Amino acid sequence: MKRLVVIGGGIAGLSLAYSIREHQKPGQECEVVLLEAKARIGGNIRTEKTGGFLIEGGPDCFLSEKPWAMELCKRIGLEAELLMTNEARRKTFVLSRGRLHELPEGVILMVPTKLIPLATSSLISIPGKIRMALEFFIPARKEKTDESLGSFVRRRLGAEALEKIAEPLVAGVHAGDPETMSVRASFPKFVQMEQEHGSLIRGMLKRMALGRKTHKPGEAGRKRVTMFVTLRNGLSTMIDELGKRLLNAPNTHIRTDAAVAAVVPRDNGYEVQFENGSTLAADAVAIAAPAYAAGALLEKMDLHLSARLLNIPYVSTATVSIAFKKKDIKHPLNGFGFVVPKVEGRRIMAATWTSVKFDYRAPDDSVLMRCFVGGAKNAELVLLNDGDMIAMVRQELKEIMGIDAEPVLARVFRWMNSMPQYTIGHEERIEAIEEAVERHPGLFITGSAYHGIGISDSVRWSEVVAKKALHYMFGG
Template sequence: MTLGPQTVAVVGGGIAGLAAAFELTKLASDRNLLLACRVLESAPTWGGKIVTHRAGGLLIEAGPDSFLSQKPWALDLCRELGLGDQLINTNDEHRKTFVYSRGRLRELPEGLVVIVPSKLGPFLRSGLLSWSGLARMGLEWAVPRRRIGADESLRGFFQRRFGREATDRLIEPLMAGIYAGDATQMSIQATFPRFPELEQQCGSLIRGLLAKRSSGPEPANGRPKPSLFVTLRHGLSGLVDALVKRLATAGVGLQTGVGVEALRVRSREAGRWVYDLMLSDGSRIAADAVILAVPAFASADLVRPLSPSSSALLEQILYASTATIALAYHSDDVRPAIQGFGFVVPRVEQRPLLAATWTSLKWADRAPAGQVLVRCYLGGIGREASLAGSDEDLVSRSREELAALAGIKAPPTYVEVNRWPRGMPQYTVGHLDRLTQIEAGLSRYPGLVLTGAAYRGVGIPDCIREGQASAGRIADYLAGKRN
């Protein structure tokens, strides 16, 4: 008897869901699995927060504008999709970053992206820390390692090792700012596990980071070494477009504008489930396996009938709301005021602005000659008030901050506001333990997998890795189910 294909429904067409579907097509071919895959997205377009807009020669990223090159999954996927020649590095001639501190922008000395400055002189002269703050930071060598135990907050970890001032003025804006989060709530183990690992291995972060730096860079396989962050010349939506095209060519069913309102299970035989998805258009589909690549709060609603305990834990994953405000200027109006890639604002400064990027200085081909493109970031945990009001209010707030912090007072020639309500998941203390409990609560349903930014990494490479890993779990399950 010829068996029909096993069906997989991927719920969510952001980068994690698309990467999962693409990986499934490859695994099915490699393992000779007969699969029918369908991707459902409630929004009218693919890509989630990866959205590229073009306006009058400007290239504007509404969400993320780049991805970390040290995590290989995004780079590898771009190359696999034939986008390798579109990968671009940051503009090396503008490679400076600033911190707004004590009334002015202060350059962040080279190397501080990993805490340890590569040159001590510029760090001492930067004015980022007082002499007492510098002295306390230097004492990190002598701070004993913490005994392995319960999870620790990001602030608790770095303040214990480097002191309050270094945490407030340097570490918090660089690290907590990635998550638009509050360092007192964020889990160090879930966000930056490398640092507690270094503490345990070397006894000192400074000692461990210096040792890793002296070991030299990884070989680049004959390719030019990428910068810390990379992007695509024509915008990150190119990655989404390439994935969707490949999926369509592979015969994957792709449907936008339809959400999943409910998920039910029924059993054909002991331990074997069929997953029924009730769709927003009134239809229903049945699947042998499901990948939920949607926000944690959406997954919580869907899995509540299957595991109330897992649903309750998913609801404990908090989300921050943010907005990006793009402003274009005539170059002559702002050139004297800007240099480098942009600046971050420590929470201790009590400003509404999280950060600003001089986008057209950081990346090539983002603005036509004679124009400068700037991106401002508002919102985040504890800064939600900055998002109040209309889009015009957000533009005015951003302009006021740019005038006060960077001296940009000219009127912009173009503005664009992109809001992301509940857009950034927060990995609060105890996050990894909650994930273990969520998985345990859903363990009866091996054909159901949760993936995406809510769990083990918010960046594009992390979401791709999680999507691929989810596809691997589903392929293993279906291969065992058919045998």
């Protein structure tokens, strides 16, 4: 029986293994062995429950616009668990000149789609608003080369939109620096809109109009899918369910504490060499570990490919979940949280008001928040010990929101080298990596370093790779 070895037990590796089981046809029976270096599967996805709180250490939701994670949840029986955001409180705030200002309603990512909220916003200055509105008339860029997100936003919407909206929103999601980030790899839809419609505002308005037209009658009564979606009992539910289903599938094994040291070619296939010196033969290998780990694994086999993988930069972040008694918070909690522009010079990148954004996250008398630390801006802060990091976060919340009370809970999660950075030229580099991978038949790579940094993209790409692996092993 053929054997596929999957290296990495994060969502990419798990969904790849599960996708093999979903797509294999009769006659395509194969053994699937998933190897995870740590004691637990799930990678960045980690939910903890304590004292009535539900804490997400890493990701806390996925984007519904990218449907693959939600579709996977439905296929593994978790549809009833899907949890929408509390739309009545759907507001985001931006710290500017030391105060929280509402992100004007209708600003989608960084593109304004409603005139009045933008005109009356206290966040952007009058010249800044005029400059944003002028986006409508700015001709599309002629060159086809990649561009930094910073340059793209400055060119289309102006410097203030970059400083107060795009930069902090992007730091909150990608933990990245817009001056080095590739707009084509990170926001391909915006580049497409500029090319197709000549303007982001025009493109966005057309897309919204189309959305209204294609809204089928009868849909009104159905539960509306919000922009961010999570699982009622936390994202680990997805990991647990995938793990359970894989363990119940024939010829499928999950091995934890199984750190792989190298993959080398052997007898028309591969030999997987473990850090403890043992080996495992494979007909095909799919590496779903971070790019730098994949680079290290392939060093003996292909130095050139290894170097390219090692070249994809990563940054480290930490999340600090912190809870207070409701009565101790005087600041209104009328939104999902706030983001912090770099120019404010603060030590947190963003804070989510978790128990406002989603139900079932905290006891009724408490509020759960989550602050983001580190990233491209403040990498050294991730190294603070737990006590110092919690003290630093409390000081920041005191200065920004006036919270002076003792927290009822504080929990730090560090994510070292966990956020791949899609820097300018990313797409060309990934193309070169994939060409090099194809020179090794039966070798595959997947994960958040290549075609999208979020959970949904990882799921989608792993499904593509699973089909390729089946095709390699069985043809057809």
